[in-house]
Amino acid sequence: MPLLVGREYNLMKTVMVDLEERSYRIYIGRGILGNLGSYMKEFNYGNKTLLVSNPKIPGKYGLILKESLAQNGFEVITGEIGDGEAHKTLATAEILYDLAFTCGLDRRCPVIALGGGVTGDIAGFVAATYLRGVPFIQVPTTLLAQVDSSVGGKVAVNHPRGKNIIGAFYQPDLVLADTDTLATLPVREIRSGLAEVIKHGVIADYQFFEWLEENIEQLQNFDPEALAHAVAVSCRIKARVVEKDETEHGLRAILNFGHTVGHAVEALTGYLAFNHGEAVAIGMAVAARLSVNMGILPEKESTRIINLIRKAGLPVDLPEGLLPEGLLGCFQRDKKVSGGRLTFVLPERIGRVSVVRGIDKSKYVEFFNKEMQNII
Numbered sequence: 001m002p003l004l005v006g007r008e009y010n011l012m013k014t015v016m017v018d019l020e021e022r023s024y025r026i027y028i029g030r031g032i033l034g035n036l037g038s039y040m041k042e043f044n045y046g047n048k049t050l051l052v053s054n055p056k057i058p059g060k061y062g063l064i065l066k067e068s069l070a071q072n073g074f075e076v077i078t079g080e081i082g083d084g085e086a087h088k089t090l091a092t093a094e095i096l097y098d099l100a101f102t103c104g105l106d107r108r109c110p111v112i113a114l115g116g117g118v119t120g121d122i123a124g125f126v127a128a129t130y131l132r133g134v135p136f137i138q139v140p141t142t143l144l145a146q147v148d149s150s151v152g153g154k155v156a157v158n159h160p161r162g163k164n165i166i167g168a169f170y171q172p173d174l175v176l177a178d179t180d181t182l183a184t185l186p187v188r189e190i191r192s193g194l195a196e197v198i199k200h201g202v203i204a205d206y207q208f209f210e211w212l213e214e215n216i217e218q219l220q221n222f223d224p225e226a227l228a229h230a231v232a233v234s235c236r237i238k239a240r241v242v243e244k245d246e247t248e249h250g251l252r253a254i255l256n257f258g259h260t261v262g263h264a265v266e267a268l269t270g271y272l273a274f275n276h277g278e279a280v281a282i283g284m285a286v287a288a289r290l291s292v293n294m295g296i297l298p299e300k301e302s303t304r305i306i307n308l309i310r311k312a313g314l315p316v317d318l319p320e321g322l323l324p325e326g327l328l329g330c331f332q333r334d335k336k337v338s339g340g341r342l343t344f345v346l347p348e349r350i351g352r353v354s355v356v357r358g359i360d361k362s363k364y365v366e367f368f369n370k371e372m373q374n375i376i
Contacts, residue, residue, distance in 0.1 A: 013232045017151065017239040019171060019246055026151060026175040026235050030224060033064045033178045036112075036139065037072030043173060045135060046108035048075045050100050052123035053114040054083040057141060058184055065114060065139065077103045081122060085271045088118050088158045090166065096126045110135035110173065116142035116189075117149035117276065121164070124155030128170035138172045141181040143193025143227070144277050147200070147234035150175050152242045152255075162333050163263050169247050177235075179228050187220065187313075192277025194219060194312040195258070197230050199284060200237040202305055203254045206351030208233050209308070216311050253355045257345040258284035261318075264330035268322055274315070281314035286371060291346040293367050294359075301350050317374070324368035328361065 012029030027039070040049075049069060053062055066076050079096050081087055100111075111134060113123035120138055127136035140150040156167025182190065194216070201209030211229075212219075218226040238255065245252035262283030265274060274282070288305045291297035306316050318327075331342050342364065347353045 013228065015232065015235045015239055017171070018243050022153075022171045022246075024172055024174050026177060026239070028146075028177045028179065028228060028232050028235065030180050030228070031178065032176060033061060033139070033181070034068045036065055036137070036176055037068035037070075037074065039174055039176065040069070040074065040110070040137070041072050043110075043135065044108065045074075045110055046106055047073055048077060048103065048105055048109045050077050050079055050096070050103070050105055050109070050111045050123075050126075051114060052079045052081060052096065052111060052119060052126070054081050054087075054119055056083045057115050057119075061114060061141060061181060065112070077105070081119065083115075083118065085118060085158060085163070085266070085276075088122050088156075090157055092122055093126050093129070093157055096122070097130055100126070100130055105130070105134065107131045107134055110137050112137045112139060113150075114139045114141065115145070116140065117145045120145055120150050121154075121156050121167075124153075124170055124172070125157050125167060128155055128168045133170070136170060136172045138175040140175070140177055142185060143182055143190055143231070144196055145193075146177040146179070146182075146231050147193060148196040148238065150177070151235055151238045152252075153246065163267060171246075177231055179224060179231060182227055183222055183224075188275070190220060190222065191313045192275045195277035195281040195284070195309070195314055197234050198305075198308055198312065199255075199257050199280065200234045202284065202347055202350055203257050203345075203353045204237045204241070204351060205233070206349075208237075209304075209350050213304070213308055213311075216308065220313065253343070254345055254353050257347070257353055258282075258287055260331060260344055261286045261327070264327050265319065265322070267330055268326055269319060273319060278315055281309050281312070282316060282318060285309055285316035286318065287344060287346055289371070290344065290367055291348075294346070294356075294363075296354070296356075297347050297349065301347065304350060305347065318368075318371055320372075322372065324365045324372065327368055328364060331364075 015026040111127035113120040138150040140146045153171035156164035159165040258280040262279035265279045288302040292302045
């Protein structure tokens with residue numbers, strides 16, 4: 001399936017997330033950062049806004065946003081936070097609370113997240129909890145954030161005992177994804193985002209997965225048309241899942257494909273060896289092999305999934321030195337554990353996954369022992 005071409009790539013795309021009174025639009029396009037102020041005029045906001053970002057975000061993006069906001073009557077207070085998971089803490093949230101209170105933000109004043117997933121998570125957590133909730137806007141600047149973390153309303157901070165343990169479901173008022181911001185990303189960051197893009201194809205859209213098999217190189221080479229298509233399709237897939245299960249009581253769990261193992265890999269390597277997308281890529285490959293091991297997924301389908309992950313320049317094997325007992329310990333502390341039962345999202349075929357619970361732990365130990373032996 002070749003890269004789609006045509007006029008639609010030059011147009012801004014809009015994806016609606018339909019959650020009744022919490023519904024919102026995702027705007028996707030090139031060069032649309034400067035539109036934010038006019039979009040915000042549609043809401044009954046106060047005249048101040050807290051813009052949360054980090055030092056790695058090119059200064060020009062902040063300048064474009066501030067000019068757009070100023071032209072539409074908003075006073076901007078800037079809160080700069082550290083980059084990376086190590087800064088996604090209650091201590092960082094407290095700094096932002098102090099700034100918001102000192103500058104007089106009231107309950108009608110929005111918090112804007114400009115940056116990647118960490119920035120969106122911490123800013124959203126602050127918005128959800130400051131004054132028991134103020135408006136929130138996502139302006140994601142990484143591929144991973146544009147296709148995943150900015151959509152769906154999950155906000156959180158980390159705790160020494162686990163990732164995203166303290167958080168809430170808190171939907172933004174709007175998401176603005178300017179795909180021009182992706183051109184400034186390191187290749188590693190694009191590849192990290194591709195893990196979540198591939199995930200969406202595996203869990204819900206066989207045709208999109210086929211398109212990715214044909215066009216993964218264009219995405220790695222920052223092709224703007226391919227990126228816009230991937231972002232829009234990924235957002236539509238995630239939006240449809242979130243609409244059916246906003247607070248993860250059922251269907252939404254399929255979005256965790258690759259994340260159970262991925263979060264364990266991140267935690268056991270101190271959040272230093274792998275970024276989030278790389279860890280999820282490992283988790284997806286391991287889940288595909290586990291599904292084959294359990295007789296759920298045909299091996300040829302697993303091979304296609306793993307080959308696409310490799311083609312995206314992402315890892316597919318657990319790192320050396322991890323012990324099955326350590327992995328199981330992380331799994332048991334995972335937020336998705338219920339009643340002590342381990343939970344894995346496993347592919348049945350490309351385009352469909354299922355949530356598997358309650359499998360005997362000895363089978364997991366046997367499988368992960370085999371996984372570790374394969375990389376030694």
